[in-house]
Amino acid sequence: MKRFTCGELVESITAYLDDALDPPDRAGFETHAACCDDCRRYVHQFRVTIRAVGDQPPEKLTDRTRERLMSAFKQRRQS
Protein backbone atom coordinates (compact mmCIF):
# COMPACT_ATOMS: atom_id res chain seq x y z
CA MET A 1 0.00 0.00 0.00
CA LYS A 2 1.23 3.46 -0.89
CA ARG A 3 1.59 5.98 1.96
CA PHE A 4 0.05 9.32 0.96
CA THR A 5 1.16 12.72 2.18
CA CYS A 6 -1.49 15.47 2.33
CA GLY A 7 0.13 17.11 -0.70
CA GLU A 8 -0.18 13.87 -2.67
CA LEU A 9 -3.69 13.12 -1.54
CA VAL A 10 -5.15 16.43 -2.72
CA GLU A 11 -3.67 15.81 -6.19
CA SER A 12 -5.31 12.37 -6.41
CA ILE A 13 -8.92 13.23 -5.56
CA THR A 14 -10.23 13.32 -9.13
CA ALA A 15 -8.51 10.01 -9.90
CA TYR A 16 -9.99 8.59 -6.68
CA LEU A 17 -13.51 9.80 -7.48
CA ASP A 18 -13.21 8.39 -11.04
CA ASP A 19 -12.11 5.06 -9.58
CA ALA A 20 -8.88 5.37 -11.57
CA LEU A 21 -6.43 4.58 -8.73
CA ASP A 22 -5.02 1.05 -8.61
CA PRO A 23 -6.03 -0.92 -5.49
CA PRO A 24 -2.86 -0.20 -3.40
CA ASP A 25 -3.16 3.55 -4.10
CA ARG A 26 -6.86 3.49 -3.40
CA ALA A 27 -6.24 1.80 -0.04
CA GLY A 28 -3.50 4.31 0.76
CA PHE A 29 -5.77 7.22 -0.11
CA GLU A 30 -8.53 5.91 2.14
CA THR A 31 -6.17 5.12 5.01
CA HIS A 32 -4.74 8.62 4.97
CA ALA A 33 -8.16 10.25 4.67
CA ALA A 34 -9.50 8.17 7.56
CA CYS A 35 -7.03 9.72 10.01
CA CYS A 36 -6.47 13.21 8.54
CA ASP A 37 -9.18 15.76 9.37
CA ASP A 38 -7.64 18.41 7.12
CA CYS A 39 -7.64 16.19 4.04
CA ARG A 40 -11.14 14.92 4.81
CA ARG A 41 -12.35 18.49 4.92
CA TYR A 42 -10.58 19.28 1.64
CA VAL A 43 -12.10 16.22 -0.06
CA HIS A 44 -15.53 17.20 1.25
CA GLN A 45 -15.11 20.73 -0.13
CA PHE A 46 -13.97 19.25 -3.43
CA ARG A 47 -17.19 17.22 -3.62
CA VAL A 48 -19.26 20.30 -2.66
CA THR A 49 -17.52 22.17 -5.48
CA ILE A 50 -18.32 19.46 -8.03
CA ARG A 51 -21.98 19.45 -6.97
CA ALA A 52 -22.12 23.24 -7.17
CA VAL A 53 -20.59 23.26 -10.66
CA GLY A 54 -23.37 20.88 -11.76
CA ASP A 55 -25.96 23.46 -10.72
CA GLN A 56 -25.45 25.96 -13.55
CA PRO A 57 -28.63 27.55 -14.94
CA PRO A 58 -30.09 26.13 -18.17
CA GLU A 59 -29.42 27.96 -21.44
CA LYS A 60 -31.41 28.14 -24.63
CA LEU A 61 -30.67 28.90 -28.24
CA THR A 62 -32.17 32.17 -29.40
CA ASP A 63 -35.68 31.79 -30.88
CA ARG A 64 -34.35 32.79 -34.29
CA THR A 65 -31.73 30.03 -34.37
CA ARG A 66 -34.10 27.45 -32.94
CA GLU A 67 -36.78 28.25 -35.55
CA ARG A 68 -34.23 28.21 -38.34
CA LEU A 69 -33.02 24.76 -37.25
CA MET A 70 -36.54 23.38 -36.83
CA SER A 71 -37.42 24.46 -40.36
CA ALA A 72 -34.17 23.02 -41.75
CA PHE A 73 -35.07 19.74 -40.06
CA LYS A 74 -38.57 19.78 -41.58
CA GLN A 75 -37.22 20.56 -45.05
CA ARG A 76 -34.78 17.69 -44.89
CA ARG A 77 -37.69 15.30 -44.91
CA GLN A 78 -39.21 16.80 -48.01
CA SER A 79 -35.99 16.86 -50.02
Add this chain to the structure above:
Amino acid sequence: MGSLAGSGLPPDDVVVSALRAGDEEMFATLLDTWARGMLRVARSYVSTDDSAEEVVQDTWLAVIGAIDGFEGRSSVKTWVYRILVNTAKKRSVRESRTLPWSAFERDAGPAVDPARFDGIDAALPASWKEAPAAWPTPEGQALAAEVRGLIGEALATLPPRQRIVITLRDVEGCTSEEVCEILEISAVNQRVLLHRARAAVRDLLESYFESVKQPE
Protein backbone atom coordinates in the same frame (compact mmCIF):
# COMPACT_ATOMS: atom_id res chain seq x y z
CA MET B 1 -44.12 9.98 -27.75
CA GLY B 2 -44.63 11.57 -24.33
CA SER B 3 -42.66 14.36 -22.81
CA LEU B 4 -38.97 13.69 -22.44
CA ALA B 5 -38.33 16.60 -20.14
CA GLY B 6 -36.24 15.79 -17.14
CA SER B 7 -36.18 12.06 -17.70
CA GLY B 8 -33.07 11.93 -19.86
CA LEU B 9 -32.99 10.90 -23.49
CA PRO B 10 -34.10 7.54 -24.86
CA PRO B 11 -31.46 5.07 -26.12
CA ASP B 12 -29.47 6.04 -29.20
CA ASP B 13 -31.18 3.65 -31.63
CA VAL B 14 -34.53 5.20 -30.72
CA VAL B 15 -33.11 8.72 -31.15
CA VAL B 16 -31.53 7.92 -34.52
CA SER B 17 -34.60 6.27 -36.02
CA ALA B 18 -36.80 9.10 -34.78
CA LEU B 19 -34.51 11.69 -36.40
CA ARG B 20 -34.41 9.72 -39.65
CA ALA B 21 -38.20 9.50 -39.61
CA GLY B 22 -38.42 13.28 -39.20
CA ASP B 23 -39.68 13.30 -35.58
CA GLU B 24 -39.70 17.02 -34.83
CA GLU B 25 -40.32 16.55 -31.14
CA MET B 26 -37.19 14.44 -30.82
CA PHE B 27 -35.13 16.97 -32.74
CA ALA B 28 -36.42 19.81 -30.55
CA THR B 29 -35.63 17.80 -27.42
CA LEU B 30 -32.03 17.32 -28.51
CA LEU B 31 -31.68 21.02 -29.39
CA ASP B 32 -32.92 22.03 -25.95
CA THR B 33 -31.19 19.34 -23.90
CA TRP B 34 -27.73 20.00 -25.32
CA ALA B 35 -28.05 23.77 -25.88
CA ARG B 36 -26.24 24.79 -22.70
CA GLY B 37 -23.34 22.39 -23.14
CA MET B 38 -22.95 23.12 -26.85
CA LEU B 39 -23.07 26.89 -26.39
CA ARG B 40 -20.56 26.76 -23.56
CA VAL B 41 -18.13 24.55 -25.44
CA ALA B 42 -18.46 26.74 -28.55
CA ARG B 43 -17.79 29.88 -26.48
CA SER B 44 -14.49 28.41 -25.35
CA TYR B 45 -13.28 28.53 -28.96
CA VAL B 46 -14.76 31.70 -30.44
CA SER B 47 -14.81 35.31 -29.41
CA THR B 48 -18.47 36.29 -29.14
CA ASP B 49 -21.80 34.82 -28.04
CA ASP B 50 -23.10 35.39 -31.56
CA SER B 51 -20.40 33.35 -33.20
CA ALA B 52 -20.84 30.62 -30.58
CA GLU B 53 -24.52 30.46 -31.50
CA GLU B 54 -23.60 30.26 -35.18
CA VAL B 55 -21.21 27.41 -34.45
CA VAL B 56 -24.02 25.52 -32.73
CA GLN B 57 -26.34 26.28 -35.65
CA ASP B 58 -23.81 25.09 -38.24
CA THR B 59 -23.24 21.96 -36.18
CA TRP B 60 -26.93 21.06 -36.21
CA LEU B 61 -27.19 21.80 -39.95
CA ALA B 62 -24.30 19.35 -40.46
CA VAL B 63 -26.02 16.79 -38.21
CA ILE B 64 -29.28 17.13 -40.19
CA GLY B 65 -27.35 16.49 -43.40
CA ALA B 66 -25.44 13.51 -42.04
CA ILE B 67 -27.96 11.66 -39.85
CA ASP B 68 -28.82 9.14 -42.58
CA GLY B 69 -25.14 8.18 -42.80
CA PHE B 70 -24.57 7.94 -39.03
CA GLU B 71 -22.96 4.56 -38.40
CA GLY B 72 -23.26 4.38 -34.66
CA ARG B 73 -19.56 3.90 -34.02
CA SER B 74 -19.86 6.40 -31.19
CA SER B 75 -22.86 7.63 -29.22
CA VAL B 76 -25.06 10.26 -30.87
CA LYS B 77 -24.01 12.77 -28.23
CA THR B 78 -20.29 12.16 -28.81
CA TRP B 79 -20.83 12.38 -32.56
CA VAL B 80 -22.69 15.70 -32.33
CA TYR B 81 -20.12 17.18 -29.94
CA ARG B 82 -17.26 16.10 -32.19
CA ILE B 83 -18.88 17.91 -35.10
CA LEU B 84 -19.33 20.89 -32.77
CA VAL B 85 -15.66 20.92 -31.75
CA ASN B 86 -14.50 20.65 -35.38
CA THR B 87 -16.87 23.41 -36.47
CA ALA B 88 -15.72 25.62 -33.59
CA LYS B 89 -12.04 24.99 -34.35
CA LYS B 90 -12.49 25.99 -38.00
CA ARG B 91 -14.31 29.10 -36.92
CA SER B 92 -11.65 30.06 -34.40
CA VAL B 93 -8.96 29.75 -37.09
CA ARG B 94 -11.03 32.07 -39.26
CA GLU B 95 -11.26 34.49 -36.36
CA SER B 96 -7.50 34.08 -35.86
CA ARG B 97 -8.30 33.04 -32.35
CA THR B 98 -6.60 29.69 -32.25
CA LEU B 99 -6.84 28.08 -28.85
CA PRO B 100 -3.64 27.96 -26.89
CA TRP B 101 -4.13 24.23 -27.05
CA SER B 102 -0.82 23.38 -25.46
CA ALA B 103 1.09 26.59 -24.98
CA PHE B 104 0.21 28.96 -22.14
CA GLU B 105 -1.56 26.28 -20.16
CA ARG B 106 0.26 24.91 -17.22
CA ASP B 107 -0.54 21.21 -17.18
CA ALA B 108 2.41 20.10 -15.13
CA GLY B 109 2.92 20.60 -11.43
CA PRO B 110 0.42 20.44 -8.58
CA ALA B 111 -3.11 21.84 -8.81
CA VAL B 112 -3.03 22.89 -5.15
CA ASP B 113 -0.50 25.55 -4.15
CA PRO B 114 2.51 23.70 -2.63
CA ALA B 115 2.99 26.64 -0.23
CA ARG B 116 0.00 25.32 1.73
CA PHE B 117 2.01 22.29 2.80
CA ASP B 118 5.10 21.82 4.97
CA GLY B 119 8.38 21.17 3.20
CA ILE B 120 10.13 17.82 3.01
CA ASP B 121 12.21 18.63 6.11
CA ALA B 122 9.17 18.84 8.37
CA ALA B 123 8.32 16.10 10.88
CA LEU B 124 5.37 15.17 8.67
CA PRO B 125 6.47 16.20 5.17
CA ALA B 126 3.88 17.72 2.85
CA SER B 127 1.22 18.06 5.57
CA TRP B 128 -1.17 21.00 5.71
CA LYS B 129 0.49 24.03 7.30
CA GLU B 130 -2.93 25.32 8.18
CA ALA B 131 -6.17 23.39 7.95
CA PRO B 132 -8.48 24.45 5.11
CA ALA B 133 -11.11 26.71 6.68
CA ALA B 134 -14.58 25.26 7.18
CA TRP B 135 -17.26 26.44 4.74
CA PRO B 136 -20.74 27.57 5.65
CA THR B 137 -23.53 25.39 4.36
CA PRO B 138 -25.05 27.40 1.52
CA GLU B 139 -28.56 27.23 2.91
CA GLY B 140 -30.29 30.42 1.89
CA GLN B 141 -31.58 30.74 -1.66
CA ALA B 142 -29.73 34.02 -2.03
CA LEU B 143 -26.40 32.45 -1.11
CA ALA B 144 -27.00 29.52 -3.46
CA ALA B 145 -27.80 31.92 -6.31
CA GLU B 146 -24.69 33.93 -5.54
CA VAL B 147 -22.53 30.78 -5.54
CA ARG B 148 -24.06 29.76 -8.87
CA GLY B 149 -23.20 33.12 -10.42
CA LEU B 150 -19.72 33.02 -8.96
CA ILE B 151 -19.09 29.58 -10.41
CA GLY B 152 -20.34 30.73 -13.81
CA GLU B 153 -17.75 33.51 -13.72
CA ALA B 154 -15.06 31.18 -12.44
CA LEU B 155 -15.66 28.74 -15.30
CA ALA B 156 -15.44 31.53 -17.85
CA THR B 157 -11.98 32.54 -16.63
CA LEU B 158 -10.45 29.06 -16.72
CA PRO B 159 -7.94 28.25 -19.47
CA PRO B 160 -9.96 26.98 -22.47
CA ARG B 161 -9.09 23.29 -22.27
CA GLN B 162 -9.83 23.11 -18.55
CA ARG B 163 -13.06 24.99 -19.13
CA ILE B 164 -14.22 22.61 -21.84
CA VAL B 165 -13.41 19.50 -19.80
CA ILE B 166 -15.09 20.69 -16.57
CA THR B 167 -18.11 21.90 -18.56
CA LEU B 168 -18.57 18.55 -20.26
CA ARG B 169 -17.89 16.47 -17.14
CA ASP B 170 -19.38 18.42 -14.25
CA VAL B 171 -21.95 20.73 -15.85
CA GLU B 172 -23.23 18.41 -18.59
CA GLY B 173 -22.54 15.09 -16.90
CA CYS B 174 -20.51 13.41 -19.67
CA THR B 175 -18.38 10.40 -18.74
CA SER B 176 -14.58 10.61 -18.92
CA GLU B 177 -14.66 8.24 -21.91
CA GLU B 178 -17.03 10.56 -23.76
CA VAL B 179 -14.84 13.60 -23.06
CA CYS B 180 -11.69 11.79 -24.25
CA GLU B 181 -13.46 10.83 -27.45
CA ILE B 182 -14.93 14.29 -28.08
CA LEU B 183 -11.63 16.11 -27.54
CA GLU B 184 -9.32 13.31 -28.74
CA ILE B 185 -7.23 13.44 -25.59
CA SER B 186 -5.87 10.68 -23.34
CA ALA B 187 -7.58 9.60 -20.11
CA VAL B 188 -4.64 10.92 -18.10
CA ASN B 189 -4.72 14.29 -19.85
CA GLN B 190 -8.47 14.54 -19.34
CA ARG B 191 -8.10 13.86 -15.63
CA VAL B 192 -5.31 16.40 -15.18
CA LEU B 193 -7.36 19.12 -16.89
CA LEU B 194 -10.46 18.25 -14.88
CA HIS B 195 -8.59 18.16 -11.58
CA ARG B 196 -6.94 21.54 -12.21
CA ALA B 197 -10.25 23.08 -13.15
CA ARG B 198 -12.02 21.71 -10.06
CA ALA B 199 -9.19 22.79 -7.76
CA ALA B 200 -9.29 26.29 -9.26
CA VAL B 201 -13.05 26.58 -8.74
CA ARG B 202 -12.70 25.26 -5.18
CA ASP B 203 -10.05 27.91 -4.46
CA LEU B 204 -12.41 30.55 -5.73
CA LEU B 205 -15.21 29.33 -3.49
CA GLU B 206 -12.77 29.28 -0.59
CA SER B 207 -11.88 32.95 -1.15
CA TYR B 208 -15.55 33.80 -1.51
CA PHE B 209 -16.54 32.07 1.76
CA GLU B 210 -13.59 33.71 3.49
CA SER B 211 -14.79 37.14 2.29
CA VAL B 212 -18.38 36.69 3.50
CA LYS B 213 -17.43 35.09 6.82
CA GLN B 214 -19.29 36.49 9.80
CA PRO B 215 -16.95 37.87 12.45
CA GLU B 216 -17.01 35.48 15.39
